[in-house]
Amino acid sequence: MDPQLVHATLRKHQLADGLQFVLDLERSHGVWLHDAKTGREYLDAYTFFASWPVGFNHPRMKDAAFQRDLVRAAEHNPTNSDLYTRDMAQFVDLFGSAVTPASHRWHFWVGGGALAVENALKAAFDWKARKLGRTSMDDACDDLVVLHFKEAFHGRSGYTLSLTNTDPNKVGLFPKFPWPRVHNPKLEFDLDGRIANDVEASEKQALAEIDAAYAKHGKKIASIIVEPLQSEGGDNHLRPEFLRALRRIADERESLLIFDEVQTGFYGSGTRWLWQQLGVEPDLVPFGKKTQVCGFYSNDRVTEVEGHVFARAGRINSTWGGNLVDMVRCRRLIEICEAEKLHENIAREGAFVVAGLRAIARERRAFANVRGVGSLVAFTLSSVEERDAWIAKLQENGVLALRCGPQSVRFRLPLILTNAEARELLKRVEACIPARAQVGATGAAR
Structure with a gap:
């Protein structure tokens, strides 16, 4: 099917109010989600609402014996x-x-x-x-x-x-x-x-x-x-x-x-x-x-x-x-x-992301209450409107993130995240900040 027709086709029979791009399961790779409609790639910091741990098209998922087991079970x-x-x-x-x-x-x-x-x-x-x-x-x-x-x-x-x-x-x-x-x-x-x-x-x-x-x-x-x-x-x-x-x-x-x-x-x-x-x-x-x-x-x-x-x-x-x-x-x-010790990897890279977000918050005063453990990372804005604007800005800068609570942004990081990818995430977060973001009395930007 032409990816341009996916949403219109779905809307004929159901509510289709999700993300307005089409996941390309073949072209997506690692932490990068490929949009079949535009060809653009997004750094996946939401991982299907924290449900997909190893990124797209992981080489070990292509193992022939596993593929046979999977098809047999699916039949x-x-x-x-x-x-x-x-x-x-x-x-x-x-x-x-x-x-x-x-x-x-x-x-x-x-x-x-x-x-x-x-x-x-x-x-x-x-x-x-x-x-x-x-x-x-x-x-x-x-x-x-x-x-x-x-x-x-x-x-x-x-x-x-x-x-x-x-x-x-x-x-x-x-x-x-x-x-x-x-x-x-x-x-x-x-x-x-x-x-x-x-x-x-x-x-x-x-x-x-x-x-x-x-x-x-x-x-x-x-x-x-x-x-x-x-x-x-x-x-x-x-x-x-x-x-x-x-x-x-x-x-x-x-x-x-x-x-x-x-x-x-x-x-x-x-x-x-x-x-x-x-x-x-x-x-x-x-x-x-x-x-x-x-x-x-x-x-x-x-x-x-x-x-x-x-x-x-x-x-x-x-x-x-x-x-x-x-x-x-x-x-x-x-x-x-277990083989790749991904829990140890995401403990390390998640801590790096949290430290990086806190450094950005101290310097730019754009958000507050940075918190996280492993793949579970979040920060808080001053209002629900500003939080929603941040979700949109992140997507504009090629990052997929999630809302949580009344005014927070959360990341659900892939467990395979490398340090280079963690640095890229932080770079894209900082690119979302207006030149003169100032901290309010509550510690959150306004």
Whole structure:
């Protein structure tokens, strides 16, 4: 098809309000996305919303044996929940041994990050119900709740709609549960990378609201769920000290602690999972995006009750149990990430980008609150209008980036990013700044 016809063709049958260029899968290469309509190339700092880790047309993805496995899996679509294949077993074995820590041996596979979170919540509800002595399938459990945080994004499916609270357009006019929502004590950074806000007071407020939630709901809080780095909500970082407090509360109050790593996990933070570098172990971890196939993994705490979801057939399930093509692809991505130590690479280059952005911010005073870990990098503007203008200017300068929160720009960097490409990214960022950008009283440009 003529690439000039792609958007018009789509609009005949669907909303087609995405990027106004056409991805050329053959000509795109490395960190460079090729537009089939114009022939222009863009430095990809959004990576399909953090879901594609190794760039375009990676040489190891062209391996003949992998290509045969991929085509064989694509020719069929087996129900992996009930009918097993050698391809699935090879994938599960590699994921469970190379990616997931030994402390979390239980895995569940499904299609989509929201359903990964959804099924982790169901596992927690099942666990809590049984802890409360509710073992009959007729026992009412509508009083069980999930404690979650402001500016969270956990998906757009049934249960997750009651947790997500970033953009009203994504959750408004849909029925939701009135589950307890508490303050998120996010960090703010000055231009030298030091913590700039009174985070201890912010954490004290959050902990007080958590205490109030437990006073109201008692033993009915099945789980505490948090993104260790709130992504869509604003790339909000939380201190390990606060996450340790959540761990303590979950243990003392008999709730499961869930870290949603759909966007932060799978090598993207500079470690296989962000929680590993933060030093706080969750009970359940939903994953997705870069993993291709989605799901969650769990430690043995879930097995404290008889008939838990990993022991009773059919408690959590789906027709396909993930997708075999995604499993085959994920297996290859694991092999690439491990062989090339891409988590170490992006830890190094991500830190270089953050340092470079802070240097630009100090010199040009165009943005503030630069923050990041690994591939997950962001900075803040003075208003939503200025942020949106920055997204447009970046695209004009050949960089694809994402919005997050009310007024921030986020990068989701390819794990293969080289230092030369990191320098090119910084050069293009600086090219977006007007000659006389000045810092406002809040630390953001205006």
